[in-house]
Amino acid sequence: MIIYIASYPRSGNSLTQQTIQTFFERPMTVVYGGSRKPETYASGAVNFLKNWRWPKDKTISKSLWGKLHAQINKNNLENWIALYDLNVPPYTKDCRYLLPGCLSVLTPKNRQKLAAEESPFFIKTHELPYQEYFEGEYVILAVRHPGSVLWSYFNFIKDFWQDVKTLDEVIRGEVTFGSWSEWYQS
CATH class of the missing domain: 3.40.50 (Rossmann fold)
Known part of the structure; x- marks a missing residue:
């Protein structure tokens, strides 16, 4: 299983x-x-x-x-x-x-x-x-409110990957794993 x-x-x-x-x-x-x-x-x-x-x-x-x-x-x-x-x-x-x-x-x-x-x-x-x-x-x-997820993911990328992404890029899904909405709609 x-x-x-x-x-x-x-x-x-x-x-x-x-x-x-x-x-x-x-x-x-x-x-x-x-x-x-x-x-x-x-x-x-x-x-x-x-x-x-x-x-x-x-x-x-x-x-x-x-x-x-x-x-x-x-x-x-x-x-x-x-x-x-x-x-x-x-x-x-x-x-x-x-x-x-x-x-x-x-x-x-x-x-x-x-x-x-x-x-x-x-x-x-x-x-x-x-x-x-x-x-x-x-x-x-596991599902969490998208606003909280995107803000947390944005900070995670910035702090741990030192990747310079804007919050807009995270929202548009221009990050690893794509956009939140596309992920959950799949």
Whole structure:
């Protein structure tokens, strides 16, 4: 089963993720690279997970990022799956986790495989919705007032990307992910 946490940027996706992660006690995947979530999960800092490991290894090494980047160049779905055990009821063993940066791996064939699994994969995305979904794929769509979103996105771009964009450019959708209205109308 795949559950996408989808939104236009700055629409409350992180808050939705935290709520879902707390309620379901499952790790969250980000489709974009650079996420430090696996490092946090592997460190033992998240109390509902234990025994984090790669499918062919007994434990994760301290050089998690080196291993992660070695996997990124391979589009075989199994190379993108880490394993963990739940440290809370029902104490499930060998749960599967899709590694971050997996956007290119989410082909229709791989999405169908993941959707058919009983265990859920929670995946954060700002990408536009797929044209069609498979049985076992679900979407939670976070929506926030467009004025608040556009102002927040404008400031985020300015502060974190140091990209010189005007508020008008953000409103017109001349930014990554396009315009707010086109995103939600899709």
